[in-house]
Amino acid sequence: MTAPPPQTVLDQLPEALDKKKARQRRFKGLAYCHFIDDWRHIPRGTAVFGRQVVYGYPHIGRVLALEAGLKAHFRAPFWAEEKINGFNVRIVQIEGTPIALSRGGFVCPFATDRLPDLMPLSVFEEHPEIVVCAEVAGPDNPYLESFPPFVRHDVRLFVFDLMQKDHNRFLPCRDKTEITDRHTLPTVPQYGYFTLENVAEIRAIMLRLNEQWREGLVFKEDSDRNHRAKYVTGNVNIDDLRAAADNLLELPAEYFTNRLLRLILFAEENGLPVTPEMERMLGEALLQGLHGAFDKFSRERKVYTTFRCRFREKDNAEILLDHLRRASHGIKIQKRRLERDGAHWLLEFDRIYPALTGMLGDLMAGKMIYD
Amino acid sequence: MTAPPPQTVLDQLPEALDKKKARQRRFKGLAYCHFIDDWRHIPRGTAVFGRQVVYGYPHIGRVLALEAGLKAHFRAPFWAEEKINGFNVRIVQIEGTPIALSRGGFVCPFATDRLPDLMPLSVFEEHPEIVVCAEVAGPDNPYLESFPPFVRHDVRLFVFDLMQKDHNRFLPCRDKTEITDRHTLPTVPQYGYFTLENVAEIRAIMLRLNEQWREGLVFKEDSDRNHRAKYVTGNVNIDDLRAAADNLLELPAEYFTNRLLRLILFAEENGLPVTPEMERMLGEALLQGLHGAFDKFSRERKVYTTFRCRFREKDNAEILLDHLRRASHGIKIQKRRLERDGAHWLLEFDRIYPALTGMLGDLMAGKMIYD
Numbered sequence: 097m098t099a100p101p102p103q104t105v106l107d108q109l110p111e112a113l114d115k116k117k118a119r120q121r122r123f124k125g126l127a128y129c130h131f132i133d134d135w136r137h138i139p140r141g142t143a144v145f146g147r148q149v150v151y152g153y154p155h156i157g158r159v160l161a162l163e164a165g166l167k168a169h170f171r172a173p174f175w176a177e178e179k180i181n182g183f184n185v186r187i188v189q190i191e192g193t194p195i196a197l198s199r200g201g202f203v204c205p206f207a208t209d210r211l212p213d214l215m216p217l218s219v220f221e222e223h224p225e226i227v228v229c230a231e232v233a234g235p236d237n238p239y240l241e242s243f244p245p246f247v248r249h250d251v252r253l254f255v256f257d258l259m260q261k262d263h264n265r266f267l268p269c270r271d272k273t274e275i276t277d278r279h280t281l282p283t284v285p286q287y288g289y290f291t292l293e294n295v296a297e298i299r300a301i302m303l304r305l306n307e308q309w310r311e312g313l314v315f316k317e318d319s320d321r322n323h324r325a326k327y328v329t330g331n332v333n334i335d336d337l338r339a340a341a342d343n344l345l346e347l348p349a350e351y352f353t354n355r356l357l358r359l360i361l362f363a364e365e366n367g368l369p370v371t372p373e374m375e376r377m378l379g380e381a382l383l384q385g386l387h388g389a390f391d392k393f394s395r396e397r398k399v400y401t402t403f404r405c406r407f408r409e410k411d412n413a414e415i416l417l418d419h420l421r422r423a424s425h426g427i428k429i430q431k432r433r434l435e436r437d438g439a440h441w442l443l444e445f446d447r448i449y450p451a452l453t454g455m456l457g458d459l460m461a462g463k464m465i466y467d
Numbered sequence: 468m469t470a471p472p473p474q475t476v477l478d479q480l481p482e483a484l485d486k487k488k489a490r491q492r493r494f495k496g497l498a499y500c501h502f503i504d505d506w507r508h509i510p511r512g513t514a515v516f517g518r519q520v521v522y523g524y525p526h527i528g529r530v531l532a533l534e535a536g537l538k539a540h541f542r543a544p545f546w547a548e549e550k551i552n553g554f555n556v557r558i559v560q561i562e563g564t565p566i567a568l569s570r571g572g573f574v575c576p577f578a579t580d581r582l583p584d585l586m587p588l589s590v591f592e593e594h595p596e597i598v599v600c601a602e603v604a605g606p607d608n609p610y611l612e613s614f615p616p617f618v619r620h621d622v623r624l625f626v627f628d629l630m631q632k633d634h635n636r637f638l639p640c641r642d643k644t645e646i647t648d649r650h651t652l653p654t655v656p657q658y659g660y661f662t663l664e665n666v667a668e669i670r671a672i673m674l675r676l677n678e679q680w681r682e683g684l685v686f687k688e689d690s691d692r693n694h695r696a697k698y699v700t701g702n703v704n705i706d707d708l709r710a711a712a713d714n715l716l717e718l719p720a721e722y723f724t725n726r727l728l729r730l731i732l733f734a735e736e737n738g739l740p741v742t743p744e745m746e747r748m749l750g751e752a753l754l755q756g757l758h759g760a761f762d763k764f765s766r767e768r769k770v771y772t773t774f775r776c777r778f779r780e781k782d783n784a785e786i787l788l789d790h791l792r793r794a795s796h797g798i799k800i801q802k803r804r805l806e807r808d809g810a811h812w813l814l815e816f817d818r819i820y821p822a823l824t825g826m827l828g829d830l831m832a833g834k835m836i837y838d
Contacts, residue, residue, distance in 0.1 A: 157835030168833030325835060344728065349720030354838070356723075357715065360757040361830060364765075370754045372747055378754060379746030386731040387741050394735075459732060462539030464528030464696060467725070 099137050102149040102262040108136060109144055118144075123203035123415070126190060130201030141201035145190045150227055151264040153184055153199060153257075156314060156324045160361045162302065163295045165325060172319040175269055176298060178285040179326055180254045181244050181311040181335070182233025187211065188261060189220040196232075205419060206238050206405055207253075209412035214253035219279040228281065229257035229266075238405045238416055238443075241339035242332075245309050250406060254284040256314070266322055287313065303366060306331050330362030334381045341385020342392075342399055345451035346427060389449075393456045400448040402432065406440035413443040426450055470508050473520040473633040479507060480515055489515075494574035494786070497561060501572030512572035516561045521598055522635040524555055524570060524628075527685060527695045531732045533673065534666045536696060543690040546640055547658040547669060550697055551625045552615050552682040552706070553604025558582065559632060560591040567603075576790060577776055578603050578624075580783035585624035590650040599652065600628035600637075609776045609787055609814075612710035613703075616680050621777060625655040627685070637693055658684065674737060677702050701733030705752045712756020713763075713770055716822035717798060760820075764827045771819040773803065777811035784814040797821055 099105070109129060112118035117135040121128055130143040131152065141152030159165025166174075185196040185207045194217050196207035210232075211217065219226060234251030235243050255276055258267040267275070276283050287301050298313070305312060312328030333355040340347055359378065363370060389399045407413045413434050420429045424447070432444040459465075470476070480500060483489035488506040492499055501514040502523065512523030530536025537545075556567040556578045565588050567578035581603075582588065590597060605622030606614050626647055629638040638646070647654050658672050669684070676683060683699030704726040711718055730749065734741060760770045778784045784805050791800045795818070803815040830836075 155837045157837050159833055159835055160830040161833055164831060164833030165835065166833070169835060341727075344724055349724045352723055352727075353715055353720045356712075356753055356757060357826075360754060360761060363754075364758070364761045370751075370758050372751070375750030375754055376743055376747040377750065379748065379750035380741075380743070382727055383731060383734075383741045383746055383749060386727060387735070390731060390735045455728075459531040460535060462530055462532055462535030462537070464530055464536065464540060466526045466528050 099139055099142070099151055099264040101264075102147075105138055105142065105144065105149045106147060108138065112138070121202055123195070123205070123208070124411075126193075126195070126203070128190075128203070130197075132200065141186075141197070141199050143197050143201040148190070148261050150186060150188050150197060150201075150261055151259065152201060153186060153229055156326050159325050159327050160358060161365050162299060162327055163365075165327065166292055166295065166298075166315065169323060169325055170292060170315065170317050171323075172317050173289055173291045174315045174317045174323075175289055176287040176301065176313045176315055177256055178254075178287065178305070178310065179312045179314050179328060180231040180233045180256075180284055181240075181242050181332060182231040182251075182254070183207075183237065183239050185230055185232055185253075186259070187215070187228040187230065188226075189224055194220055202419070205412045205415040206407070207232050209407045209409055210251070212408070214251070215255070215281055216279055219275065219281060222279070223275065225260045225262075226275070227259035227261060228255055229259060230255040231284065236405045238403050238420065238445075241401060241403075242335045244311065253282055255281045256284045268322070269316060269318065284314075289318070290315075299366060302327065302329060303368075305329050306362070306366075306368075309335060328358065328362075330359045330366075330368070331377075333359040333362075334377055337378070338381035338385050341382055342389035342401060342452065343449055344386065344389070345455060346425075346449050389452060390456065393453065393460075397453070397457065398448050399452045399456065400430075400446040402444060402446050404442060404444045406437060406442055408440060410434065410441045413441055416443070417445060420445075420447075470510055470513070470522055470635040472635075473518075476509055476513065476515065476520045477518060479509065483507075483509070492573055494566070494576070494579070495782075497564075497566070497574070499561075499574070501568075503571065512557075512568070512570050514568050514572040519561070519632050521557060521559050521568060521572075521632055522630065523572060524557060524600055527697050530696050530698050531729060532736050533670060533698055534736075536698065537666065537669075537686065538663055540694060540696055541663060541686065541688050542694075543688050544660055544662045545686045545688045545694075546660055547672065547684045547686055548627055549625075549656040549658065549676070549681065550683045550685050550699065551602040551604045551627075551655055552611075552613050552703065553602040553622070553625070554578075554608065554610050556601055556603055556624075557630070558586070558599040558601065559597075560595055565591055573790070576783045576786040577609050577778070580778045580780055581622070583779070585622070586626070586652055587650055590646065590652060593650070594646065596631045596633070597646070598630035598632060599626055600630060601626040602655065607776045609774050609791065609816075612772060612774075613706050615682065624653055626652045627655045639693070640687060640689065655685075660689070661686075670737060673698065673700060674739075676700050677733070677737075677739075680706060699729065699733075701730045701737075701739070702748075704730040704733075705748055708749070709752035709756050712753055713760035713772060713823065714820055715757065715760070716826060717820050760823060761827065764824065764831075768824075768828065769819050770823045770827065771801075771817040773815060773817050775813060775815045777808060777813055779811060781805065781812045784812055787814070788816060791816075791818075 118131045128145045139152030143150045184199040198204045231254045234247035236250045258272045306329035311332045314326045317323040428448040430446045489502045499516045510523030514521045555570040567575045569575045602625045605618040629643045677700035682703045685697045688694040799819040801817045
């Protein structure tokens with residue numbers, strides 16, 4: 097986290113806007129800017145509200161070998177927290193209203209809308225400058241098909257870091273815990289405080305998480321440099337492949353090969369034999385996902401995934417759809433329904449994948465390909 | 468097949484050499500040139516020996532839907548021949564000596580060496596101008612890890628077309644059969660003569676080939692235009708994925724996604740349900756291949772595949788190794804042994820995959836990656 101101080105971010109914003117490294121946006125009358133790429137040490141996702149800077153959430157490096165990775169990168173004891181399979185938000189109070197920023201730095205109309213359902217907002221009364229870094233995860237979210245097995249309905253929020261506006265660093269872990277405890281903020285599961293002597297214990301936790309199809313751990317060093325690393329389970333790669341199968345042609349092909357490699361490395365490094373059951377689960381994830389895509393194409397001439405999510409305010413659902421339509425790079429967003437569902441509005445929409453839809457159309461019509 | 472006449476190929480050769488679209492080579496004192504790309508309608512692989520032109524073997528288009536593909540592309544009855552999982556050669560007699568040209572147009576030292584073992588060469592006495600187009604396939608070949616299940620040892624040759632020097636067209640199927648029969652040339656299995664009414668029968672053949680893990684069929688129209696198409700089984704994709712798994716990072720990632728798509732399309736189009744057994748076989752192909760790579764890396768710090776092949780003449784083995792070393796784009800070729808084996812010389816060599824070797828080395832050392 098070597099980003100420049102907030103005054104420098106403000107000074108460089110006009111040039112960043114000019115060079116299309118940052119852009120201006122508006123959410124319900126709230127004007128702001130956000131950096132859409134890493135630029136001059138300003139992290140992607142950094143958002144600027146007037147003269148307040150909310151720094152982007154930094155990348156966390158991934159290790160694929162647990163023991164070697166910890167030994168290569170950690171010099172002090174560290175905490176192990178659960179990595180949650182959701183989307184990253186930073187929640188800040190701007191002009192008295194809490195909003196949720198996406199990883200990329202835009203105001204997420206969905207998470208912002210649902211904040212009162214997801215966490216106690218009292219923390220902003222005592223700490224108006226705080227930036228709550230959290231994962232929003234669950235089956236009913238507008239962005240991702242995969243979700244943690246223990247969130248069976250709607251979405252939940254899991255806090256994993258606290259920052260402050262205008263400060264490009266995390267609060268130390270003990271300060272974070274003090275605040276999250278006092279305000280009963282929902283946090284990611286904590287697995288303890290470890291040293292490099294405890295690798296066997298950490299490995300046992302990882303194997304348990306793997307069996308439960310959970311995503312993995314993030315390690316956070318107890319030091320000023322607050323060094324981090326993440327390590328994920330093998331099975332979450334199978335989940336990712338299943339979720340991505342109908343999206344085969346829109347994702348970079350490396351998405352698939354990377355996850356295969358991570359899966360085998362997890363098995364090898366943790367001494368898990370490649371069992372027929374593991375083989376079947378991998379094959380099933382790939383084939384059932386593709387079968388589903390083909391099935392949809394056969395019946396409806398399009399390959400799509402249906403997403404659903406709930407809102408407190410109807411207009412936020414429309415703002416989300418507008419946002420997705422602008423940001424979806426050729427993937428078509430089609431509303432199915434937006435209707436009352438108890439205290440909420442239930443939105444259902446399809447993400448229609450043009451590349452696979454087009455390719456299946458061509459191939460089913462007998463198109464000849466030269467490869 | 469709209470390539471220019473041989474005189475034009477000869478006229479354009481100096482410019483092609485100049486523009487690096489063709490290159491000069493030498494095989495044991497025989498000088499020749501070959502086109503390394505399609506260029507001005509001259510197909511890649513076209514080779515020039517003095518003033519004799521051997522045209523490149525044209526691409527055959529692939530259909531992924533059998534019935535729609537045949538109906539879209541065939542206007543007359545057609546033959547169905549088996550597609551053999553090997554490497555393509557064109558065999559010609561130059562200055563009285565038969566040589567085998569690779570698809571790319573270089574003289575293959577392996578196939579050339581083995582020609583007397585693979586086919587009766589008497590055909591060149593009666594037809595000195597003939598170009599025999601064939602697949603060389605089997606477990607002991609220097610290029611490919613996959614091979615047909617019915618070739619259990621060494622390699623065999625399967626003729627599928629005849630051309631003539633200086634003529635950019637195939638001999639009609641009946642003329643081809645007359646010559647291959649008379650000279651007892653080994654041919655690809657023939658499945659018959661069909662019309663568009665016979666799709667069910669062809670589908671039954673494909674399903675049988677699929678059960679036998681054979682590659683598929685090539686359809687050749689009985690007409691002047693001699694139109695062709697190929698259609699492969701689902702299972703051969705699983706074989707390909709198994710063979711490619713340790714080569715994960717050297718191949719384009721689309722290699723994997725394309726084969727997954729072909730596999731599911733074959734199942735869907737032929738009404739094969741996605742069974743747990745199919746799932747397991749796909750998962751096994753991917754995971755066992757990667758497990759093998761990891762295992763080699765753990766023991767020997769390198770990921771490689773061992774190839775073996777037999778030669779009649781020892782120097783041809785050395786010429787092959789030289790050729791592979793020049794042509795292998797960063798993949799390291801390491802000789803294991805070259806020794807007498809009955810009437811032949813047995814060559815064993817490793818293809819060492821630098822990308823996966825390097826990546827596993829980094830990751831096992833705990834390298835952190837940002838993705």
